[in-house]
Amino acid sequence: MHLDNENDSEDIEVRLLLEAIFLKYGSDFRSYSRLSVKRQILKMVKDQNLGNISELQHKMIWDELFFKSILPKFSINVTEHFRDPSFYKAFRNDVVPFLRTYPSLKIWHAGCATGEEVYSMAILLEEENLYEKTQIYATDINIKALEIAKGGKYLSRNLSTCSENYLKSGGKKSFSEYISVQDMDFIMDKKLKKNILFIDHNLAVDETFVEAHVILCRNVLIYFNEVLTRRVIKLFYDSLQKHGFLCMGLRESIMRSANKEHFKYLNRDGKIYRKVPSESFNRMVK
Amino acid sequence: MNVSTSGFEGIVIGGSAGSISPLCAILSALPSDFSIPIAVALHRSSGGVEFHKALGSPEMALKIYEPNDRDPFVAGKVFLAPADYHMLVDKDKTICLSTSDMTNYARPSIDELFETAADCFGKKLIGIILSGASRDGSDGLMKIKAKGGLTIVQNPLKADGETMIRSAMETTNIDYLYSPEQIGRFLKDLDKGSATL
Incomplete structure (x- = not known):
């Protein structure tokens, strides 16, 4: 039997730190994927x-300014x-045709971070003549990130990647038509912001607030543990219209046994799922 | 899945520039029933088409597989870190993906894979560093060694990029210095129980 004391000590430290942060500041990372959190914490220790x-725990508990800066x-x-x-x-290919059939659209972008992907979706909808009838709710737990998202101001040095991605995504015009460049930054066109609401929302505790046609939550659940993941999938299920669409990160599969009867694949490689209406969902969550 | 008679439960391989052909040489030596799970982190651009073609050679009995988050880390295929994700191994032997900041200017980073695999498998892990032009992987290999695992590097004299290998050799007392063909044969024999350590 291989005993690994140093490693066990580190895991104990991680648990204690997360507990301490919760007790002192109320920020709760205890339901995050333990390994991802541990890697982030080890980086902080090194930095x-x-x-x-x-x-690190000592510093975080006794120095509130430090904690706020590292949060x-x-x-x-x-x-x-x-x-x-x-x-x-x-x-564009598989979901947009369905969206054309609705008189109005609600889209929830959960975990939108600094907003780049929200504006990307707005551009796509604009080009498909769907934006006018759409309301986008873009939410995140990180207030600072939301501020950036609201401002829609990004670094010009990333422009070539943006343009490249835009064209690869099937963009019909040129990325430069949706922005204005100001020296080091570029700003998203005002008309793209018109139908976007940026809201502070915590997937771990907050409830459903919308019945959406589409929910996007890409590369967020990979940072949650199994229990929280199940909560969020249930939340999404409850927040989707009858046959609504759920878009996950390309390396995230929600098709574990518990979800099989509640979602089906619309596009497997794109990780786009469709809700299967069912009365039995509550059985899935303990 | 069979448990390998070798006692090893995981193999992690890392490389950067010039590592595709040695990696292919290693993997081509392994049979489809090779029973030790293998995870590979290579520095690569996010496009990756060329990369996949190069790796999907028909001589390889084991398929290259880019995992989803939370896939079980098992034998029978080669887990390749997807472009732009760190690939970690959790203690319950599942794959954990992350888009956190780059480590050593890289995502995927070799250290992220090696260090987490070392935590998971301890001395039952083999770490292999191939050709590359950065120092990524050195800390990870050092951790594998510190936990009692086995460390191997590609012979730098015949590698396209020596930096990664030399850096690992500076920080860790490497167990074996082999050509890619030798590494392949060694792993195959080890799994069959006919290699001597």
Whole structure:
């Protein structure tokens, strides 16, 4: 039997740190994927030149300013315009035809981070003549990220990636038509913001607030543990219209046994699912 | 799935520039019933079409597989870190994907895979560093060694990129320095129980 004391100690430290943060500040990361959180914490320890997680805990508990400065590092906000172009292509081909049949549309973008993918969807809808009848609810737990999303201002040096992704996603014009460049930054066109509401929402505790035709939640659930993941899938199920669409990250599968009867694939590679209306959903959640 | 008689429960391989052909050489030596799970992290651009073609060679009995988050890490296929994701191994032997910041300027990062696999498998892990032009992987290999795992590097004299290998050799007292063909044969024999450590 291989005993691994150092490792066990680290896992204990992670648990204690998360508990301490919750007790002191109310921020709750205890239902996050333990391994991902641990990696983030170990990076903080390294960046701060500390010896171990316990030292980090000491600093976090006794120095509120320090805690506030490091808090955003717990949430992962890596994103870009038209991230995974193949997803947008699949959405255009397979979901848009259904969306044409509704008189008005509600789209919930859960975990929108700094908003790049929300504007990407707005552009896609605009090009498919669907934007006018759409209301997008873009939510995140990270207030600072939401502020950036609201501003719609991004770094010009990423423009070439944006344009490249846009074209690969099946864009019909040129990305530059949707922005104005100001030196180091570019700003999203005002008309794209018109039908987007950015809202502070916590998937771990908040309830459903919309009956959406489409929910996008890409690369968020990979940071949640099994229990929280189940809660969120249920939340999405309850927040979708009868045959609504759920779009996940390209490497996220919700088709574990418990979800099989509640969602079906619309596009397997694009990880686009469709709700299967059922009375039995409550059985799925303990 | 069979449990390997070798006592090893995982193999992790890392590489960067010039690592595709040695990786193919290693994997081509392994039979379809190779019983130790294999995870590979290579630095790659997010496009990856060329990359897939190069890796999907018909001589390979094991299929290359880009996992979904939470897939069980099992034998029978080669788990390749998807472009733009860190691939980690959790203690319950499932794959955990992350889009967190780059580590050593890379995503996927070799250290992220190696360090988490070392936590999961301890001395039952083999870490292999191939050709590459960065220092990513050195910390991970060091951790594998510290936990009692087996460490192998590609012979730098015949590698396209020496930096990654030399860096690993500086930080870790490497167990074996082999050509890709030797690594392939070694792993195959090890799994059959006919290799001597």
